[in-house]
């Protein structure tokens with residue numbers, strides 16, 4: 430079941446998203462969170478930092494698993510997703526960093542890394558809430574539009590569209606890694622609850638595909654979320670109305 434909350438602005442979307450996470454942490458202090466990077470959740474992470482500072486929520490007992498990491502890229506690289514998470518959330522809240530996980534962008538054997546990552550998620554009891562952004566091409570994590578999609582965490586090639594969209598963070602398009610390790614569709618869909626954030630008119634086409642008809646296609650991976658029983662889409666008016 431897909432529940433939709435349409436907000437007036439990016440700021441409101443961020444607050445609504447943070448409320449979902451805060452409610453989860455209040456109900457279960459030792460929650461397992463699945464986390465996303467990218468521009469979209471930055472505001473939500475800021476709200477969570479403020480709630481943590483105000484003593485409203487604690488991350489003390491939280492475990493986290495991020496969706497993806499560029500490959501090959503060192504965790505210390507300023508465009509790595511490990512670096513992003515430290516800078517946008519972990520360094521500013523009371524989380525135990527040893528319980529935060531991001532796929533290893535330098536793994537010698539990415540297939541082995543993927544398998545171990547999924548096993549670790551399962552051993553932690555599974556993900557309670559998975560945060561997702563969505564690509565302009567409908568990707569979730571780095572599950573790009575394809576005829577066939579992977580179930581488990583795996584090494585994937587990034588599409589030109591994604592490399593182009595993410596070039597804004599790098600010195601040039603040529604500097605964007607062409608591969609990533611990403612959770613697969615089963616890893617994502619096994620989360621107990623999924624929170625999707627979408628902001629801006631450039632996400633409208635895929636948001637529409639997610640909410641407006643009943644079809645699922647691997648060519649727009651976010652449409653798979655229709656098969657999940659507890660998804661909440663929090664988006665702004667621009668993403669919802671175009």
Ligand code: F6R
Pocket residue numbers: 464465466467468469470496497561562563564565568569570571
């Ligand atoms: C990030 C991720 C990606 C992004 C998506 C949207 O960890 O897995 O799927 O959520 O590319 O990115 P932004 O938010 O930058 O538009």
